[in-house]
Amino acid sequence: MAALTLDALLRGLKKSSPGPVYFLYGDEDVLKNEAIRAILDAGLDPAARDFNLDTRFAADLDVETFHSLVHTLPLLAERRAVVIRGVELLGKRKSKLRDELLRYLHAPNPSTVLILVSSAGEEPDADLLKQAAGVVLEPLPPERVVRWVGHHAAGLKLEIDAEAVDDLIDAVGGDLGMLARELDKLAAAAGPEARPVTAADVAMLVGVRRGQTLQDLVTAALDRRAADAVPLIGPVLGQVGVTGVRIVTVLGLHLIGTAVARAERDRGKGDTQVESATFQLLLSVRPYSKELRGYKEEARRWTRWSGLWSAAELAAALRATLAADVALKTTTVTDDRGIVTQLVLGFAAVQREAA
Numbered sequence: 001m002a003a004l005t006l007d008a009l010l011r012g013l014k015k016s017s018p019g020p021v022y023f024l025y026g027d028e029d030v031l032k033n034e035a036i037r038a039i040l041d042a043g044l045d046p047a048a049r050d051f052n053l054d055t056r057f058a059a060d061l062d063v064e065t066f067h068s069l070v071h072t073l074p075l076l077a078e079r080r081a082v083v084i085r086g087v088e089l090l091g092k093r094k095s096k097l098r099d100e101l102l103r104y105l106h107a108p109n110p111s112t113v114l115i116l117v118s119s120a121g122e123e124p125d126a127d128l129l130k131q132a133a134g135v136v137l138e139p140l141p142p143e144r145v146v147r148w149v150g151h152h153a154a155g156l157k158l159e160i161d162a163e164a165v166d167d168l169i170d171a172v173g174g175d176l177g178m179l180a181r182e183l184d185k186l187a188a189a190a191g192p193e194a195r196p197v198t199a200a201d202v203a204m205l206v207g208v209r210r211g212q213t214l215q216d217l218v219t220a221a222l223d224r225r226a227a228d229a230v231p232l233i234g235p236v237l238g239q240v241g242v243t244g245v246r247i248v249t250v251l252g253l254h255l256i257g258t259a260v261a262r263a264e265r266d267r268g269k270g271d272t273q274v275e276s277a278t279f280q281l282l283l284s285v286r287p288y289s290k291e292l293r294g295y296k297e298e299a300r301r302w303t304r305w306s307g308l309w310s311a312a313e314l315a316a317a318l319r320a321t322l323a324a325d326v327a328l329k330t331t332t333v334t335d336d337r338g339i340v341t342q343l344v345l346g347f348a349a350v351q352r353e354a355a
Helices: 006-015 029-043 046-051 063-071 088-092 096-106 126-131 142-155 162-172 176-190 199-206 214-222 226-237 244-265 271-285 295-306 311-330 336-354
Strands: 021-025 053-057 080-085 112-117 133-136
Touching: 006 029, 021 029, 021 126, 029 080, 029 112, 029 176, 046 053, 053 063, 063 080, 063 096, 063 112, 088 096, 096 126, 142 162, 142 176, 142 295, 162 176, 162 199, 162 214, 176 199, 214 226, 214 244, 214 295, 214 336, 226 244, 226 336, 244 271, 244 295, 244 311, 244 336, 271 295, 311 336
Parallel strands: 021 112, 021 133, 053 080, 080 112
Antiparallel strands: none
């Protein structure tokens, strides 16, 4: 059967009770946890939830334990739930437990909701997909990350203004796990009064100031404003989760996007046509990176930058970026700041020579 998205799962749970078996897979573990929570909220009586929920790892189960878990009667409620994580292990080694699970899926207990969870980076088990309601949880596209932050903040009873959301995403990127942790910190700092969170709160708690984010550094570098970009390297490297490799990777990502737009420009297209073609390409390919903003915004930025670089300059900058990446990963005593500074200065140096 076709796999559900998280949105489709949530819509279905609003209309009817949970099904007997779900199989959650994909690379976004935060969304898997949200899906589990939604299924449990829809299927279990809150008053008796603690008595009717078991969470186990597949590696810790045997046939007898599994049979007991799925066939135990619910206590003071209509149904109980069993969550089993790490089920990809069963597909890697044939076992009696796997055989028992597949037999169970042919005739599941109607009073038990079984939630099977595969770890990130694992291919979905084809046999489980045939018998269970599959739910694929992949990383969100960039334009949906902002909505997710608002949704998660609302669940924490946290009011956060638009500037603060932008600064938070610029600082952390689209990593939902990191965003969730930072939102938890902001909610704790807001206290019981739950005052609105501002950009100043993000600067204080997350350690990033407006105008000093990784995105600000990237913008200055691709704008070829070395005098503005270089002073940002130290503050950006001092932020949580930012390394020289991450900076160079993001610069490379945007150089490639700019090169795509430059190729459209070299076909004789004007800005509007370049932006439209670049946006349509993004929609068709749907590249995923936690460092990308919305596709429309990236198409707009790449189009603008493509007017500042020639195709030859972009090719040279990409070669320099690759060399910087290799240096950062192979140098015994790594000078992240020095390597990134040299790279960013090189972007501007090419422009001066061309002039």
